Amino acid sequence: MTDTKPVPVLEAKDIVAGYGEVDILHGVSVTVHSGEMVAIIGPNGAGKSTLLRTIFGLLDARGGQVRLKGEDITNRAPDQLVLCGLSYVPQVDNVFPSLTILENLEMGAFVRQDGLAERLDRVFSLFPDLTDRRGEKAGKLSGGQRQMLALGRALMLDPDVLLLDEPSASLSPKMVELIFDRINLINSEGTGILLVEQNANEALSACDRGYVLAMGENRLEGEAKSLLDNEEVGKLYLGT
Secondary structure (H helix, E strand, O other): OOOOOOOOOEEEEEEEEEEOOEEEEEEEEEEEOOOOEEEEEOOOOOOHHHHHHHHOOOOOOOEEEEEEOOEEOOOOOHHHHHHHOEEEEOOOOOOOOOOEHHHHHHHHOOOOOOOHHHHHHHHHHHOHHHHHHOOOEHHHOOHHHHHHHHHHHHOOOOOOEEEEEOOOOOOOHHHHHHHHHHHHHHHHOOOEEEEEOOOHHHHHHHOOEEEEEEOOEEEEEEEHHHHHOOHHHHHHHHOO
């Protein structure tokens, strides 16, 4: 019988990575299927951000493999990965403060040969707060507006998968709600999302599935709702 199980749009398998001589990740595995939104939660120091950096080629994997749409992309450079359909929004330093909003977005499309106007229109429709300020320096934006701009820039190449590192960090509750609303809309249009979040409740409420990391290893995984209802997850990460 032919195996018809779909190939994940993104798969990181048995990833080992770290800094200097210290391994932070000890064989972590995650998958994202097409159009799926997946959360990675866990305590500080669990290796969540390290995993995203490794997937995006900012940190070398010492073991394991990363595949995008079935293709091995392990340790490929970030500028090559964006061409393959992978985008990444880091938690900090995610905009160019000395450039205008429009220039930031154009930087996100630096390899795009056509369709720039259409992508700009799409980003401004997602984030109308930026529309009338497109000529202003990004350094003048609030934290929430910077996050909007960072998300918009990552979308300029119409990625298949978007890696998001702590998109709600340091934002007001109202802005967190708005950012997650936009992330859900981006996902509903077909972009796969792998999301690292300290706000575990918010992340699992928005996502299809989730992974719990602890000490650089997979601790739990499953449907997001089942993790929300899991007593161990509740005690350790949700404050219940």
